[in-house]
Amino acid sequence: xxxxxxxxxxxxxxxxxxxxxxxxxxxxxxxxxxxxxxxxxxxxxxxxxxxxxxxxxxxxxxxxxxxxxxxxxxxxxxxxxxxxxxxxxxxxxxxxxxxxxxxxxxxxxxxxxxxxxxxxxxxxxxxxxxxxxxxxxxxxxxxxxxxxxxxxxxxxxxxxxxxxxxxxxxxxxxxxxxxxxxxxxxxxxxxxxxxxxxxxxxxxxxxxxxxxxxxxxxxxxxxxxxxxxxxxxxxxxxxxxxxxxxxxxxxxxxxxxxxxxxxxxxxxxxxxxxxxxxxxxxxxxxxxxxxxxxxxxxxxxxxxxxxxxx
Amino acid sequence: xxxxxxxxxxxxxxxxxxxxxxxxxxxxxxxxxxxxxxxxxxxxxxxxxxxxxxxxxxxxxxxxxxxxxxxxxxxxxxxxxxxxxxxxxxxxxxxxxxxxxxxxxxxxxxxxxxxxxxxxxxxxxxxxxxxxxxxxxxxxxxxxxxxxxxxxxxxxxxxxxxxxxxxxxxxxxxxxxxxxxxxxxxxxxxxxxxxxxxxxxxxxxxxxxxxxxxxxxxxxxxxxxxxxxxxxxxxxxxxxxxxxxxxxxxxxxxxxxxxxxxxxxxxxxxxxxxxxxxxxxxxxxxxxxxxxxxxxxxxxxxxx
Numbered sequence: 001x002x003x004x005x006x007x008x009x010x011x012x013x014x015x016x017x018x019x020x021x022x023x024x025x026x027x028x029x030x031x032x033x034x035x036x037x038x039x040x041x042x043x044x045x046x047x048x049x050x051x052x053x054x055x056x057x058x059x060x061x062x063x064x065x066x067x068x069x070x071x072x073x074x075x076x077x078x079x080x081x082x083x084x085x086x087x088x089x090x091x092x093x094x095x096x097x098x099x100x101x102x103x104x105x106x107x108x109x110x111x112x113x114x115x116x117x118x119x120x121x122x123x124x125x126x127x128x129x130x131x132x133x134x135x136x137x138x139x140x141x142x143x144x145x146x147x148x149x150x151x152x153x154x155x156x157x158x159x160x161x162x163x164x165x166x167x168x169x170x171x172x173x174x175x176x177x178x179x180x181x182x183x184x185x186x187x188x189x190x191x192x193x194x195x196x197x198x199x200x201x202x203x204x205x206x207x208x209x210x211x212x213x214x215x216x217x218x219x220x221x222x223x224x225x226x227x228x229x230x231x232x233x234x235x236x237x238x239x240x241x242x243x244x245x246x247x248x249x250x251x252x253x254x255x256x257x258x259x260x261x262x263x264x265x266x267x268x269x270x271x272x273x274x275x276x277x278x279x280x281x282x283x284x285x286x287x288x289x290x291x292x293x294x295x296x297x298x299x300x301x302x303x304x305x306x307x308x309x310x
Numbered sequence: 311x312x313x314x315x316x317x318x319x320x321x322x323x324x325x326x327x328x329x330x331x332x333x334x335x336x337x338x339x340x341x342x343x344x345x346x347x348x349x350x351x352x353x354x355x356x357x358x359x360x361x362x363x364x365x366x367x368x369x370x371x372x373x374x375x376x377x378x379x380x381x382x383x384x385x386x387x388x389x390x391x392x393x394x395x396x397x398x399x400x401x402x403x404x405x406x407x408x409x410x411x412x413x414x415x416x417x418x419x420x421x422x423x424x425x426x427x428x429x430x431x432x433x434x435x436x437x438x439x440x441x442x443x444x445x446x447x448x449x450x451x452x453x454x455x456x457x458x459x460x461x462x463x464x465x466x467x468x469x470x471x472x473x474x475x476x477x478x479x480x481x482x483x484x485x486x487x488x489x490x491x492x493x494x495x496x497x498x499x500x501x502x503x504x505x506x507x508x509x510x511x512x513x514x515x516x517x518x519x520x521x522x523x524x525x526x527x528x529x530x531x532x533x534x535x536x537x538x539x540x541x542x543x544x545x546x547x548x549x550x551x552x553x554x555x556x557x558x559x560x561x562x563x564x565x566x567x568x569x570x571x572x573x574x575x576x577x578x579x580x581x582x583x584x585x586x587x588x589x590x591x592x593x594x595x596x597x598x599x600x601x602x603x604x605x606x607x608x609x610x611x612x613x614x
Contacts, residue, residue: 019415019419021415021418045418047415047418047419047422050419050422050423053419054419072415074415079416082412082413082416086408086411086412087323087408089323089344089346089373089398089400090408090412092346092371092373093344093373093376093380093420094419094420094423096373096376097376097380097420097423097424097427098423100376100377100423100427101423101426101427101430104426104427104430104431105430107430107434108430108433108434111434112438115438115473118470118471119471119472122449122452122471123452126452127452129454130452130508144448147444147445147448147515147519148439148445148448148449148471148472149438149439149445149471149472150438150439150440150445151438192467192470195470196463196466196467196470
């Protein structure tokens with residue numbers, strides 16, 4: 001088949017079942033879904049449309065002749081006739097190679113998403129720190145993710161969907177709004193700690209730590225205890241009673257609260273000594289928002305990896 | 311004179327019957343074969359650990375070893391018969407002889423599929439960033455200019471995000487330093503880095519984007535009269551509001567040659583915003599942006 005310069009051979013997403021082999025000349029391929037519309041040249045010897053030939057997949061590119069070109073069109077009948085004359089394992093190899101390629105494509109998509117995630121959080125977290133507001137324009141986020149890690153806009157939107165499903169942010173038309181000022185920076189720091197130190201971040205709490213903090217939050221909420229400069233206070237006696245109720249009869253001791261005190265999440269009214277009875281402490285106080293953000297983080301963190309590779 | 315038989319000789323595959331427990335393939339073996347199970351059952355077993363672990367089971371019609379044979383990709387498991395089985399072994403010679411008889415286009419399809427998969431697998435270990443300097447500039451533009459960060463930690467964080475190789479990232483950091491966008495110091499024997507102006511780094515990123523797309527970057531396309539106009543408006547009160555003729559009259563009174571074309575360009579540059587019909591005020595952010603670009607032109611172009 002001879003095509004004149006400028007002539008279109010096929011359009012992206014067209015139904016197809018044939019392979020093109022460029023015998024001479026030059027074809028130019030473009031795709032809206034791949035590489036932000038980057039043009040790809042196909043010179044003599046190039047083949048286009050393996051998956052259309054093997055599995056009747058739609059055209060991957062819009063193809064246009066950059067100059068007068070000669071193309072050989074191989075239809076599925078030619079493939080079937082050839083394979084009939086060959087041992088069955090040739091077809092099995094073709095099927096294997098095709099399915100392996102599909103798996104590799106899927107893996108690459110997942111890998112791209114996983115790789116783009118930290119830089120997206122970094123940009124949003126930095127923006128929150130720089131401006132002191134919990135929103136960022138979607139366009140700005142996409143533009144910066146593209147500049148930092150070559151992340152295309154559709155991947156940014158997919159990642160935002162995941163974060164939205166986890167209730168960490170909301171995408172409101174052209175604005176992305178974090179659920180709180182701290183949650184995105186906290187998530188970024190937690191992931192960074194895991195990646196760089198190869199161990200679990202101190203932000204990830206044990207079940208006991210989470211239960212103590214949940215009991216603390218429950219008391220504040222149920223009793224409408226007012227915050228003073230963001231801090232809230234609970235007496236040891238009340239905390240012990242609530243812990244016993246909500247922690248399946250667990251007795252709150254100095255040893256139980258020690259990790260939270262070491263992490264500076266709970267503070268005590270007097271000097272803390274792990275060996276002294278907990279009753280020696282008059283009351284506990286803490287940054288309420290910080291605790292809420294940490295509990296939220298601990299709720300979503302175990303789901304994150306699964307969501308990213310789903 | 312050609313005397314031999316020039317027809318392609320096909321090396322036939324080997325069909326064998328194996329007993330349960332027979333090791334069909336071992337990773338220690340130099341021989342690479344495609345194994346097709348005709349009857350019975352095979353299992354891929356990982357024997358590299360302290361105890362053997364079955365990885366997957368093969369049923370009649372399944373095959374293994376294609377990647378190993380076509381791409382010399384190591385296959386890491388033992389293939390063992392779990393029942394008495396019949397298998398077909400496609401050796402390298404058998405495969406090559408058969409491939410030689412295929413039409414060129416089918417051979418090209420096989421090669422293309424194989425190459426595409428290899429490239430996809432390689433891409434998972436590589437950075438996606440095509441312009442590593444732009445990536446680093448964007449990353450650094452989010453650092454606090456009042457702080458010195460340990461260089462190693464900053465590079466580690468950047469590389470975690472982008473997978474850019476260490477040497478490349480370090481060279482790019484030096485390039486930013488040569489342009490005077492970042493500075494180094496040593497404190498308690500620890501090398502540290504600080505950003506001079508996140509804003510200028512953002513301007514630099516925009517410049518690199520234009521270069522990448524091969525489109526002229528407007529801050530470096532200004533005429534001398536436009537530059538004079540920019541400098542003049544940068545000193546004005548940002549609340550100044552006037553209609554277009556008043557602005558043009560103002561420039562004329564200041565001895566600036568501002569044509570109608572320059573005025574339209576200035577609006578396209580974003581220096582003026584139209585707050586109501588034909589009433590224009592200054593956009594100080596845009597003016598600041600253009601001034602920074604001109605002020606740091608040599609740094610941005612890297613011609614210091």
